[in-house]
Amino acid sequence: MNKVMIRRSFLFCFMCMPLLAFAQSKREVNYDESNIPAYVLPDVLRCEDGRRVTTAKEWEKRRRPELLKMLSEQEYGVTPRGKVKTSYEVLTERPLALGGKATMREVMMTFGVGVNEVKALMAVYVPNQRKGRVPVFIAYNFQGNRYVTGDTTLLPSPHMLRPLHPHDNLPGWRTAIEPFPVENIIDRGYALVTLLYEDICPDYPEGASRSVASLFPAEESGTAWQAIGAWAWGSSRVADWVCRQPWVNRKQLIVIGHSRQGKAALWAGAQDERFQVVISNNSGCGGAALSKRQFGETVGIINGSFPHWFCRNFRNYNDKEQNLPFDQHELVALVAPRHAYVASASEDRWADQKGEYLAAYYASPVWALYGMNGPSSAEMPPVGQQVMTDIGYHMRPGKHSLAPYDWQRYMDFCDKVFGR
Numbered sequence: 001m002n003k004v005m006i007r008r009s010f011l012f013c014f015m016c017m018p019l020l021a022f023a024q025s026k027r028e029v030n031y032d033e034s035n036i037p038a039y040v041l042p043d044v045l046r047c048e049d050g051r052r053v054t055t056a057k058e059w060e061k062r063r064r065p066e067l068l069k070m071l072s073e074q075e076y077g078v079t080p081r082g083k084v085k086t087s088y089e090v091l092t093e094r095p096l097a098l099g100g101k102a103t104m105r106e107v108m109m110t111f112g113v114g115v116n117e118v119k120a121l122m123a124v125y126v127p128n129q130r131k132g133r134v135p136v137f138i139a140y141n142f143q144g145n146r147y148v149t150g151d152t153t154l155l156p157s158p159h160m161l162r163p164l165h166p167h168d169n170l171p172g173w174r175t176a177i178e179p180f181p182v183e184n185i186i187d188r189g190y191a192l193v194t195l196l197y198e199d200i201c202p203d204y205p206e207g208a209s210r211s212v213a214s215l216f217p218a219e220e221s222g223t224a225w226q227a228i229g230a231w232a233w234g235s236s237r238v239a240d241w242v243c244r245q246p247w248v249n250r251k252q253l254i255v256i257g258h259s260r261q262g263k264a265a266l267w268a269g270a271q272d273e274r275f276q277v278v279i280s281n282n283s284g285c286g287g288a289a290l291s292k293r294q295f296g297e298t299v300g301i302i303n304g305s306f307p308h309w310f311c312r313n314f315r316n317y318n319d320k321e322q323n324l325p326f327d328q329h330e331l332v333a334l335v336a337p338r339h340a341y342v343a344s345a346s347e348d349r350w351a352d353q354k355g356e357y358l359a360a361y362y363a364s365p366v367w368a369l370y371g372m373n374g375p376s377s378a379e380m381p382p383v384g385q386q387v388m389t390d391i392g393y394h395m396r397p398g399k400h401s402l403a404p405y406d407w408q409r410y411m412d413f414c415d416k417v418f419g420r
């Protein structure tokens with residue numbers, strides 16, 4: 001081997017290291033209910049000092065802030081409070097998109113100034129036939145605005161113009177979803193804002209320099225935010241723009257995300273109370289699924305495969321779920337008294353469907369403080385049966401995805417919540 005070849009193979013091995021870790025981490029997964037270790041879930045209403053909150057006011061004053069702090073410091077990282085300069089520019093406007101049913105705009109968000117700026121491109125669809133202001137779904141996509149809307153004439157998302165990264169070719173690294181049923185969303189009177197999640201923060205460990213996080217003072221501590229924190233922050237910046245639009249009903253903002261974005265949507269909804277409905281589609285480990293069940297993907301596996309998603313402190317619980325002072329039902333609970341929706345897919349054992357359902361169930365005592373209800377039974381509803389309490393749930397037959405079936409269920413739920 002000559003020197004160049006040696007250097008190349010060394011570089012190749014170096015670049016593949018995270019990929020190998022990713023492949024290996026899929027080993028030794030428990031899919032057997034009888035192998036779930038005995039565990040005790042923290043009582044969502046019990047404060048760190050042992051006292052239990054019994055009123056909505058106490059929840060808001062004491063327990064909610066305590067939980068937000070805990071999840072920030074131990075799981076997702078602390079979202080910086082500072083602001084970065086942000087501008088929004090409408091690049092395209094088509095008043096007769098979708099055969100005249102919608103107005104489509106492409107809006108570029110620019111964060112920061114000069115060499116450090118980060119750009120993210122929103123595709124915005126607003127129904128033309130409407131009486132008054134409309135509810136809006138804010139949804140990241142994974143393959144770019146063109147793919148997810150089916151409109152190949154849309155501008156490429158900024159991240160699409162970057163050189164490929166080795167992770168881009170790794171099977172299973174990128175999550176895939178079906179195109180969004182945009183026309184149907186419009187027909188049902190909802191607006192849609194979608195953008196490629198990697199415009200906000202690229203999804204690989206070395207992506208931090210292109211993330212919106214790079215616009216804030218560097219932080220090296222175990223509580224520093226990473227990709228999920230950045231994606232959640234990005235949804236809030238979309239909401240900032242949306243709230244200034246004349247067509248939107250500001251009390252009807254819906255944040256929806258699939259899988260890794262289901263995790264980010266829950267975290268966005270936990271922190272930003274403008275989101276009235278928070279939808280977690282197949283979000284799994286680090287999303288809605290209870291970590292202490294250790295079924296399917298576990299904390300150790302996820303931190304090994306995706307070291308850039310959670311804060312470093314979360315690694316303290318790798319293979320030590322029993323030491324977690326919280327669990328994911330408490331993330332869902334932070335959405336109360338707004339509306340949360342958790343959904344699973346019947347073939348998606350990796351995401352632990354039962355753990356996802358139980359998180360919704362065990363979050364319910366917080367809604368009860370407001371005279372509201374979550375699912376009333378710890379027994380899972382049958383596949384295809386929708387739970388329509390103040391927390392929604394369904395299990396779609398089929399694989400891990402965000403499918404038109406899921407969108408229908410979400411719109412049914414939002415129709416009910418918004419009294420449409």
Ligand code: GCU
Binds near residue numbers: 259283297
């Ligand atoms: C991987 C990962 C999951 C994640 C999923 C996705 O499977 O292990 O935690 O939810 O990707 O984003 O599709």
